[in-house]
Amino acid sequence: xxxxxxxxxxxxxxxxxxxxxxxxxxxxxxxxxxxxxxxxxxxxxxxxxxxxxxxxxxxxxxxxxxxxxxxxxxxxxxxxxxxxxxxxxxxxxxxxxxxxxxxxxxxxxxxxxxxxxxxxxxxxxxxxxxxxxxxxxxxxxxxxxxxxxxxxxxxxxxxxxxxxxxxxxxxxxxxxxx
Amino acid sequence: xxxxxxxxxxxxxxxxxxxxxxxxxxxxxxxxxxxxxxxxxxxxxxxxxxxxxxxxxxxxxxxxxxxxxxxxxxxxxxxxxxxxxxxxxxxxxxxxxxxxxxxxxxxxxxxxxxxxxxxxxxxxxxxxxxxxxxxxxxxxxxxxxxxxxxxxxxxxxxxxxxxxxxxxxxxxxxxxxxxxxxxxxxxxxxxxxxxx
Numbered sequence: 001x002x003x004x005x006x007x008x009x010x011x012x013x014x015x016x017x018x019x020x021x022x023x024x025x026x027x028x029x030x031x032x033x034x035x036x037x038x039x040x041x042x043x044x045x046x047x048x049x050x051x052x053x054x055x056x057x058x059x060x061x062x063x064x065x066x067x068x069x070x071x072x073x074x075x076x077x078x079x080x081x082x083x084x085x086x087x088x089x090x091x092x093x094x095x096x097x098x099x100x101x102x103x104x105x106x107x108x109x110x111x112x113x114x115x116x117x118x119x120x121x122x123x124x125x126x127x128x129x130x131x132x133x134x135x136x137x138x139x140x141x142x143x144x145x146x147x148x149x150x151x152x153x154x155x156x157x158x159x160x161x162x163x164x165x166x167x168x169x170x171x172x173x174x175x176x177x178x
Numbered sequence: 179x180x181x182x183x184x185x186x187x188x189x190x191x192x193x194x195x196x197x198x199x200x201x202x203x204x205x206x207x208x209x210x211x212x213x214x215x216x217x218x219x220x221x222x223x224x225x226x227x228x229x230x231x232x233x234x235x236x237x238x239x240x241x242x243x244x245x246x247x248x249x250x251x252x253x254x255x256x257x258x259x260x261x262x263x264x265x266x267x268x269x270x271x272x273x274x275x276x277x278x279x280x281x282x283x284x285x286x287x288x289x290x291x292x293x294x295x296x297x298x299x300x301x302x303x304x305x306x307x308x309x310x311x312x313x314x315x316x317x318x319x320x321x322x323x324x325x326x327x328x329x330x331x332x333x334x335x336x337x338x339x340x341x342x343x344x345x346x347x348x349x350x351x352x353x354x355x356x357x358x359x360x361x362x363x364x365x366x367x368x369x370x371x372x373x374x
Binding site for chain 1: 210240241243244247248251252254255258259262263265266267269273330331347350351
């Protein structure tokens with residue numbers, strides 16, 4: 001009996017020391033981790049909507065996407081919309097910028113787990129620049145309007161779907177905007 | 179003192195990946211390019227050297243019955259520290275390595291060295307064993323990473339060498355990991371057997 005208590009106490013002491021160290025590391029690093037995440041997301045917003053100086057999270061009823069309106073000198077200069085279409089292995093998290101005429105201005109893949117060497121090519125500018133200038137009325141079908149990536153039809157289709165969702169949601173935002 | 183032997187046995191003779199064949203899961207998963215391989219090696223080195231040091235330090239006061247839970251507490255503490263520090267100071271690498279950083283906890287190289295070496299040896303020998311094993315792991319992982327990146331993506335450490343359209347994509351996919359690791363194991367075995 002005494003042995004069990006001794007072993008239990010020894011383990012407890014190890015756990016307490018470990019917890020103390022982790023708490024210290026956590027407090028030291030969390031502000032930096034949060035700042036990194038924020039800075040990297042804001043950097044991506046600026047990348048897809050060049051020219052915008054500040055961003056405001058806006059809501060469009062009837063859409064599920066995260067929409068950010070970009071401003072430059074008090075003027076609205078377009079939207080940046082975050083969508084997560086389903087790719088070949090998991091979601092492709094992407095950010096698409098649209099200009100005030102609701103045409104695609106820039107896009108960036110934030111996170112994806114596609115097949116290396118095939119699906120990951122959706123990050124290449126050569127593929128992405130095909131979407132620039134597309135609007136709500138344009139057809140965006142892989143293999144017809146958009147050259148799909150060889151060996152990665154599903155990933156290409158997911159990105160097309162993502163862009164379509166963005167255009168639909170920004171159109172919805174235009175309609176409900178006061 | 180066998181300090182030198184404790185240090186260098188992990189590099190080739192008892193190389194954890196190519197000779198002992200432990201810790202293969204992260205090796206297969208993160209070796210598709212040289213930068214990920216190097217980042218993973220550094221993370222493993224930090225955890226392995228740290229845990230070998232602490233385990234050797236407290237081995238006299240560790241009751242035998244609960245040594246494994248204590249090792250796990252020590253290892254997971256180091257892994258979590260590594261996880262947070264990497265997230266704070268190298269977010270791009272953290273994103274590339276993904277789930278494999280927390281999974282260092284169950285990497286058998288680390289628990290294996292704690293049980294087989296650090297628990298039975300003094301602090302200095304254990305730290306040297308940790309450094310040697312880490313170097314061996316790094317050598318194996320980075321070699322595999324470089325070979326796969328050159329053949330599969332036509333670049334090394336992200337610098338393009340030749341047009342990636344003529345690269346063999348299979349090398350950066352899972353089969354490439356098995357092929358490379360098999361060839362390297364064969365080479366190391368041949369080299370070792372000649373020396374003997």
